[in-house]
Amino acid sequence: MEYQYPKIIMEEKPRSFARFGLLLGMIAVIIFGAVIFSGRAPSDFVSGVLVTIPAGTSTKEAGNILKSSHVIRSSSLFQAVITSLMNHRGVIAGDFQFDTKVNVFTVARMLTRGDFGGSQVKITIPEGSSNVEIAKIIARAIPGWNTDEFLAKTKTSEGYLFPETYIVFKSMTVDAMIGLLKNEYEKKIGALRKDIAVSGKTESQIIIMASLLEKEAKNADEAKVVSGVLWTRIRAGLPLQVDAPFLYILGKTSEQLKMTDLQKDGPYNTYTRKGLPVGPIGNPGIAMIKAAIYPQASPYLYYLHGKDGTIRYAKTYAEHLDNKKKFLK
DSSP, X not given: OOOOOOOOOOOOOOHHHHHHHHHHHHHHXXXXXXHHHHHSOOTTOOTTEEEEEXXXXXXXHHHHHHHHTTSOSOHHHHHHHHHHTSTTOOOOOEEEEEOSOOOHHHHHXXXXXXXXXXXXXXXXXXXXXXXXXXXXXXXXXXXXXXXXXXXXXXXTOTTOSOOOEEEEETTOOHHHHHHHHHHHHHHHHHTTHHHHHHHTOOHHHHHHHXXXXXXHOXXXXXXXXXXXXXXXXXXXXXXXXXXXXHHHHTOOOGGGOOHHHHHSOOTTOTTTSOSSOSSOSSOOOHHHHHHHHSOOOOSOSEEEXXXXXXXXXXXXXXXXXHHHHHHOO
């Protein structure tokens, strides 16, 4: 007798269930499409738009700011992305620049990670720069920078605007920039104030000396010796006879100075007056400040840089004159 295999009967799914599944799929596609569309940048986006997010701004408020600035289409979607994908991270305050259209996911990532786009600029202020030179450097980096206002407000701050590399917003105000430079000075000088007191010098004297060293010495090691020479001359009642202040007040280098320049008395003339100039001739960096605080003792009273760039020291004026003949001609 032939074996009969059991018949497997496949039950047909109810048509209503199949239609329901199809409907769900269509709804999912529609929702996904809506999310993708809503996540795109709006059609009226303007390249280079700068969006400022104030400190303490909530995610909802940030979304509204971005939408009103035409960076995103939906504030609600922005909030949802922050909540679901960014693990409830708060937005970071600052200026955010958007040069190209980006989707809401990229915008959310930028605001939660502090990616400010092109809204920031790097400004490098070399050691020894004067306030005038600092103003020119900033003006080249920040459009519409008010140089006159900066110079007026820093008139008594020469020497106390710390030279450093800063990354700042292009929208930074003059007052904020001055505060940044002064705060950096305080950070650097704070740890040295005890040693300044021990040195027997005032902070003002140290900064003035350091500003001279920025122009008179080529490196930190050389600066320590030059510092020792200059402090020794002050103690001995000798004029410093350094040319650096003339670059500050007249814009003239040592080679450009004339005898009439050296003979014209003034508060920065270190030939006609003894002691330090009346104020700093620039804003010194930390290396020169330390050289002013910790001078290296030596038997020298004179120094000069030869045409080859090498510094030569002398104990007596006769030796100094000999060095001039040998290395300056």
